Amino acid sequence: MNEFIQSLPKVELHLHIEGTLEPELMLKLAKRNGIKIPFNSVEEIRDAYNFQDLQSFLDIYFQGADVLIHEQDFFELTWAYLLRCKEDNVLHTEIFFDPQAHTERGVLFDTVLYGIHRALEKGRDELGISSKLIMCFLRHLDEESAFNTLLKAQSHKDKIIGVGLDSTEIGNPASKFERVFKQAIEQGFLTVAHAGEEGPAQNINEALNLLQITRIDHGVRCSEDASLVKQLIHERTPLTVCPLSNIKLKVFDCMEQHNIVLLLRQGVCVTINSDDPAYFGGYMTDNFLAVNDAHPMSKTEIAQFTFNAIEASFVSPSEQEKLR
């Protein structure tokens, strides 16, 4: 079964490009850019990756992102991720980036975007991996900062397909970004949002109702609301679930407790994704293997995750046919 999983064609829909920064590249860029980080070795960095919750991870994640300064840094980061995609037979990937994590430090929006975009074009041409780019607003920052970020994306609608919402869920409700999302939709961006990762099922309802999103990132706490699960099944609202992330951030105590396979068998359009693989200890294949180890599945069930991801992707219907 492990060979079947390894060779299964995959589609990734929930991946923060800053979360693919491996310790080796972090050290290399810190040195190259003269950025001080509180680590001297790969081992020291990996030892620091013991998280209590989402916030303790985010603190380390933003600190790591500080080593990214030049367009070339963003290019190398993205290219390294695409090479991992190739190993895992990921045919298509929809990538988040957090422009505010960089513009807040004085790095230009265009520096970030062009570095990532150049790698994605090379990935398409040389590796045959298709991709879409989704810009996330940091929910711990204010509405004005999100509006400013949306303004910067205006001239890049050819490169950015949608907007999302990430960072600290608790204390930063969807309502804070209702007006930003309304404007983004009016401008033609597709919309997604993290909801029901650490926060309760009600946050999923709010994201759906206030932000008009077309898929939910994480959303695993939907199980606390039976009528919500019914609605998700009926409307085929996709959930981009990140199993290893959920264990590392203690959303579930262990993989045996994870609800992803239950949701799949209930008929929810769930997908498997890696979130921040450099920090959570695994890329796409690792996530599939970890789920199947704890919840043995049939080949048909495992393949259903890829069919769900194709259906949930932002690829046009004619392009979708090529992935099937």
Ligand code: ES4
């Ligand atoms: C994130 Cl796992 C997770 N949750 C919310 N925001 C994030 N940004 C990067 N990873």
Ligand code: ZN
């Ligand atoms: Zn995420």
